[in-house]
Amino acid sequence: MRRQLLYLIPAVIFGVIAGNFLWGLISDRDPREIPSVMIDQPVPEFDLEPIEGMAGPGLKSADLTGGQVTLVNFFASWCVPCRAEHPFLIELTRREDIRLVGINYKNEPEEARAWLAQLGNPYAAIGADTTGRVGIDWGVYGLPETFLIDAQGRIRYRHTGVIDAAALNKALQGIGK
C-alpha cells in the first residue's frame, strides 16, 4: 500500500506545478514589471545644482525630509511620454498637500530650458542630473518615473511611465491618504 502511494508522488508534484501555472494565468500580474528595491528605503543622498541658466535652488536629499509628502518626477526634453504626463503635473501644482519636484535626467541645459519654457514649469524645485549618476542611485531605468516620498523621507512608491490621477490615488492610498 505504501509502495503504491509512492507512485502517486509525480502526479502530486505535477498538481502543485499546475496550480502554480493556474495562479500565474488568473492573477493580474505583469511579468515584465520589475518592482523597485528602493521601496521603504530612505531617499538616497544627493545634491544637485539647478538647470544651468535657470534661477532656483537646485535639489538635494535634505529637501525631501522636510515633513511633507513629495513627488519626485524624473523627466527630460527627449522623453516623449513626459510630454503626455506634463498637463497632469501642471494640475498638481494646485494641490496643497503634495509638493512636486523634478530631476532633469541626462538633458542638455538649453534643451531642458526650452522645453520648460514651452510647456510650463510645475516643479517647486529642479535638480539637474546631467550625468545620470543620481538616477542610478534611485534605480531609474527609463523615463518618465515618479517616486512618492512620505513625510519621513522614505520612498514609498515608484511609478514607471506616464503618471495620471488613478496611479497617484493608488500611491496615496498606499501611504494612508
Next chain:
Amino acid sequence: MIPELGHFALVLALVVAVVQGVVPMIGAWRGDIAWMSAGRSAAYLQLIFVAGAFFALMHAYVTSDFTVHNVAINSHSAQPMLYKVTSVWGNHEGSMVLWVLILALFGAAVAGFGRNLPPTLRARVLSVQAWIAVGFLSFSLFTSNPFARVFPPPLDGRDLNPLLQDPGLAFHPPMLYLGYVGFSIAFSFAIAALIEGRVDAAWARWVRPWTLAAWCFLTAGIVLGSWWAYYELGWGGWWFWDPVENVSFMPWLMGTALLHSAIVVERRNALKAWTILLAILTFSLSLIGTFIVRSGLLSSVHAFATDPERGMFILLLLGITIGGSLILFAVRAPALQPGGLFAPVSREGALVLNNLLLSVACATVFLGTLYPLFLEAFTGDKVSVGPPFYNRTFVPIMVPVIAAMALGPMMSWKRADLAGVLSRLKLALGAAILAVLIAYTQQGGAILPVLAMGLAAWLFTGSVVEWGGRVKLFRAPLADSLHRARHLPRAAHGTALAHAGLAIAMAGIVAASNWKDEAVQVLRPGETVELAGYRYRLEGVEQGQGPNYTIDRARLTVTTAEGEFVTLLDPEKRLYPVRAMPTTEAAIHTTGMADLYAVIGDADGQGGWTVRIFHEPMVPWIWAGSLIMILGGLISLSDRRLRVGAPARRRKTPAAAAPARA
C-alpha cells in the same frame, strides 16, 4: 480559396484524429483486428490533411497573400523567398501547425514502419498519439487559427522579425519540433504499455529507435539555436539559461536518461516503472515548454506574444495529458513485474547512476526556471535566476556523469569488475593529467576549468579505449581489427562517437566559458586594437543596401602580433526599415582552436566607430563535438537490431568469441 481549403483540411484532421483516438483503442480492448488496423489508415489520413493545411499556409506566405491576417503581420513582399517560407513557422499560429504536422508525421511513421509491432500495441500507440493531436488541433482551430482573414487587406505586410531572417534560425524550429514532438512517440508507447499492463524487453526494443531519432533532432535543434545566438546576437555568448532555452534542454536531459534506461529494460528486464515514468516526463517537459513559451507567464526574448486565454487552453491540455498520464502511472505501474537483480557495481548500476544524476540535473534546471514564478505566487517577491545558480548546481552534478561515462560502457552486466575496468583506463587517466598540464601552462589562473579540461580528456580517451578494446586495436593485426569493427553492432560505434563527441563539446564549453577575452575600442580608419595575440586594424566603413535592409559594413584586417596576415573581417550593422529594427551581423573567423569575433557598433560622429572584438577559445569544438554526438546517434539508429527487432545473425569469426558486451 486556398486558405479556406487549408482551414477545412485542419478541421478534417481533427475529425480523423478523434476517430483515430477512439476506434483503435476499442479495437485493441476487444481484440478486433479490423478496428485496430483502422488506426493505420487514420494516421495516414491525418498526415495528409495536416500537411495539406501546412502547405496551404505556406502557399499564402509564398504568394504574399496579405488577406490572410497571419501573413500580413509576419511577412513582407520584399523578403527573400527563403524567409517567406520560414515565416510560416516564425510566429505562434504557424508554428502550432508545424507542431501538429510533426505529431502527425511521427504517427504515420509508426503506422508505416511499425509492422513488427504487435497489433494491439500499435493500435494503442496510434490512439494515444491521436489524443494529443486532438488536443493541439483543437487549440489551433479554436484559439490560434492561422487562416483568419483580414479585411481590408493591408498594402504590405509587417515583415518578419529581422532577427529571424537568418538561415540558421530558419531551420531551428523544425529541428526542435522534430525533437521534442518526436518524444510524443515514447510517451504514446509508455501510455499504451500502461494500458496494456505489460512492459517487457520487446517494448523497450521498439521504443528505442523513435526515442533515439527524436533525441538526434533535438540535439540538432538546440545546437542550431545556440549557434545562431552566438553569431547573431553579437555578444559571443551561446547559452544564457533563458527560460525558453531551458525548456528545450530539459527534454534533452530526460530523453538522454530515457535512452539509457531503455537499454536496461531491454537487456535485463529491469527498471521498467522508472523507464515508463521517464518517457512520460520527457514529453511532459516538452508540453510544459510549449505552455511556458506561449502563455506569457515568463518574460523572455523568445516568448511569442500571446494572451492568457490561450494559456488557459494549453494549461487544460497539460492537465489532461500530464495529469492523466501520471495518475495512470500511479495506478498501473505498481502492477508491473519487477525484473532481474543486479549488483550496484555493474552496467545496470552505472546506468542507474546516469539516470539519477541526469534527472537531478534536469530537476535543478526545472527549479531554476520555475522558481521565480513559484516564489511570486507565495510571497509576491520577484527574483531572477541566472547563470550563477546554474553554474553552482548544474555543473557540479554533471561532473560525476562525465566521469562515469568513461567507465559505464566497459562494465559488464549484472556484476562488474571495477578494478579491472579502472586498470584498463590507465591511458585515459594519463591523457587527463596531460590535458590538465597543458591547460594549466597555457591558461593558468583558476584551477577548476583546468581540471574540467582533464575530465573532458578522460571521457574522450575512455571512449576511444573502450571502442579500441572491442576491436582489439593494437593487440591484434590491423586487418583483424578492421574485420571486427565492420561486424560490431553499429550501436557500439554510435556509443563511442556520441560519448567522444560530448567530451569534445564539453572541452569547448569549458574553454569558451572561462577563457574568453574581449576588447572594446573606438577606432578611426587605420587604427588598430590588439587582443590575445592578434591585431585588428579598421580599414573603413562603407554604406550598402540589402533586399530589405540598409547596411553599414566595416572592413577589418586581422594579423598576428608579428604582422603575419590572418584574414579580413566584415562585420555589419543592418537597419530593417519596415520594423525600424537594427541588427548586428558579427564577422567570425575560425582558426579551429578559437574564433576571432568582431562586431561593429555605433559611429561616434567624428569618424570613429565602436569596434568590439571577442576572442572565443575553442568555441568551434562545441559545434564539432555536438555534430559528432548527432552522428553517433544516427549511426546507432541505423543498427540492424533496432530496425528488424531481432538480433543480427553474426557470422562465425576466426578469432575466439569475445564475451557478448553489446
